[in-house]
Amino acid sequence: MGFEIDFLPVGDESSGGDAIAIRCGNLYGPRSQQTVIVVDGGYTDDGEALVEHIAKYYNTTTVDIVVSTHPDQDHITGLKVVLEEMHVKQLLMHLPWKHSSAMARAKTVSFKVSTLSDKLKASLQGAASLEEVAKQRGVPVIEPFAGVGTSDGVFRVLGPSEEYYRELLAEIVEPTEAKSSLPSIKEALRKLAASLVPETIFTETLREDGETSPRNNTSAVCLLTIDERKLLLTGDAGIPALGHVLDRLEGEGFAPGDLNFVQVPHHGSRRNVSPSLLDRLLGTKGQTTRVGSAFVSAPAKNPEHKHPAKKTTNAFHRRGYPVHVTQGTTKRHHHDAPTRPGWSASIPEPFHENVEDNGDS
Numbered sequence: 578m579g580f581e582i583d584f585l586p587v588g589d590e591s592s593g594g595d596a597i598a599i600r601c602g603n604l605y606g607p608r609s610q611q612t613v614i615v616v617d618g619g620y621t622d623d624g625e626a627l628v629e630h631i632a633k634y635y636n637t638t639t640v641d642i643v644v645s646t647h648p649d650q651d652h653i654t655g656l657k658v659v660l661e662e663m664h665v666k667q668l669l670m671h672l673p674w675k676h677s678s679a680m681a682r683a684k685t686v687s688f689k690v691s692t693l694s695d696k697l698k699a700s701l702q703g704a705a706s707l708e709e710v711a712k713q714r715g716v717p718v719i720e721p722f723a724g725v726g727t728s729d730g731v732f733r734v735l736g737p738s739e740e741y742y743r744e745l746l747a748e749i750v751e752p753t754e755a756k757s758s759l760p761s762i763k764e765a766l767r768k769l770a771a772s773l774v775p776e777t778i779f780t781e782t783l784r785e786d787g788e789t790s791p792r793n794n795t796s797a798v799c800l801l802t803i804d805e806r807k808l809l810l811t812g813d814a815g816i817p818a819l820g821h822v823l824d825r826l827e828g829e830g831f832a833p834g835d836l837n838f839v840q841v842p843h844h845g846s847r848r849n850v851s852p853s854l855l856d857r858l859l860g861t862k863g864q865t866t867r868v869g870s871a872f873v874s875a876p877a878k879n880p881e882h883k884h885p886a887k888k889t890t891n892a893f894h895r896r897g898y899p900v901h902v903t904q905g906t907t908k909r910h911h912h913d914a915p916t917r918p919g920w921s922a923s924i925p926e927p928f929h930e931n932v933e934d935n936g937d938s
Contacts, residue, residue, distance in 0.1 A: 617656070803912075814842050838869055
């Protein structure tokens with residue numbers, strides 16, 4: 578079996594997102610021997626680009642599985658276009674109002690509730706809108722909890738579990754005022770303290786205490802296993818969410834470095850991974866040869882060096898997974914797939930001898 582994974586560029590300037598198209602199976606055979614998957618859709622324009630890309634390079638207007646990892650607008654908005662303009666057989670998306678009475682009540686008034694932040698309202702409205710399009714189009718909706726996947730085992734969801742998802746929803750619905758204001762204060766201090774620090778193949782400044790929001794930790798984490806090649810898609814999942822996924826994988830005999838391909842979570846943020854997590858996932862630092870490939874969807878410009886953070890791409894690099902960055906262009910990872918005239922090999926991000934300290938190293 579072959580596969581191709583395409584990371585399309587998302588956003589404008591310093592604003593990014595995810596829009597991923599996947600095709601696997603006998604890529605030289607008929608459509609019936611192939612599976613087409615879309616994971617996240619970026620913004621509306623990115624949804625249009627996905628439709629055009631799949632029609633042009635996969636030669637189909639049918640998508641077998643659409644996955645909404647989580648309802649942030651830079652991931653979910655374009656999926657509405659995919660559902661409206663293509664024949665979609667199945668939509669995987671979380672339905673938070675089915676697991677939270679507070680969100681269920683908010684849904685009855687289109688989430689116009691003063692206790693919800695504007696960003697959360699927009700995310701929930703986007704999710705509700707996508708669910709409505711699916712209903713109108715007759716597309717079955719399944720929630721992407723751990724264990725959901727295809728009957729052949731090629732595609733499956735590793736996390737979150739339904740129990741962990743409910744825990745996260747409770748944090749999302751009822752954040753304390755102190756918690757909600759803390760990130761902005763921390764960020765301001767980091768910007769003031771930003772400086773450059775040296776790194777080597779063995780010297781790492783990435784920290785263990787990176788934090789991301791409960792909303793990002795709800796991201797569906799998916800695994801493709803094709804002819805014993807393992808390809809992991811992480812969405813915006815953070816350290817605790819990825820830790821749960823690794824617990825599950827290790828229980829199945831997974832060893833560090835078993836991945837052939839991995840998506841760098843949350844556009845390369847330094848807060849979503851830690852040295853100990855990457856040791857479990859990829860192997861220990863000090864690798865001088867390539868073990869696998871890493872891709873990250875990042876905006877065309879990166880003025881604050883957040884997406885991707887150099888200390889994050891270095892962390893993957895020193896474990897044998899050099900990072901390929903979209904930054905305004907489509908990146909393709911493939912095996913046993915037809916050539917594309919005019920396409921050239923991607924060049925990964927170099928190892929950086931100096932990285933931004935941002936006051937947190």
